[in-house]
Amino acid sequence: DTGVSQDPRHKITKRGQNVTFRCDPISEHNRLYWYRQTLGQGPEFLTYFQNEAQLEKSRLLSDRFSAERPKGSFSTLEIQRTEQGDSAMYLCASSSAGTGDGYTFGSGTRLTVV
């Protein structure tokens, strides 16, 4: 297994455009998380899936954000009508409920809104 994969690694978009990021978790992990990290800060929780069910969302996940995890495998995070404040690193992590609480993070997608 190659770990958690995120695509793309970098995305530059114009304000107002929609963007979509993809995360492929470790195959046997049933938990999947999205976090946002701005420069010089720690990651901030956005949303959590157990299998295909989205069980938690933070207040940071405004109505312009939507996340899915069809069939409990890969996940997508879409941002509509991007704003400059959306510029950040978007991190995906996965874990297995049966083997402890430690996450494996992907390398992230860096979004720049110009």
Next chain:
Amino acid sequence: GENVEQHPSTLSVQEGDSAVIKCTYSDSASNYFPWYKQELGKGPQLIIDIRSNVGEKKDQRIAVTLNKTAKHFSLHITETQPEDSAVYFCAAPWRPYNAGNMLTFGGGTRLMVKP
């Protein structure tokens, strides 16, 4: 939700010295405290974690201590090496007893180990 404060924000040590990073948390019901290491261009990597039923845990040169009464926990790195240079984050449960183990992270400590 949980509030996690981390100090110092930057730490510079000589190779071979020890480094200590401290975090405080606000919710006494929190029961899980991981530490992550993040290198440039990479996602955070779990290096050690501790549960509230123990006071200390060690893994080779790395140790974590927990003081539940004072609501703080610390990362100790002994015999530091240049490859320890990175940003370190502490974390605590976003909400205590949350079944999904969502986390609130501290602001990070940039550790620089000088050869």
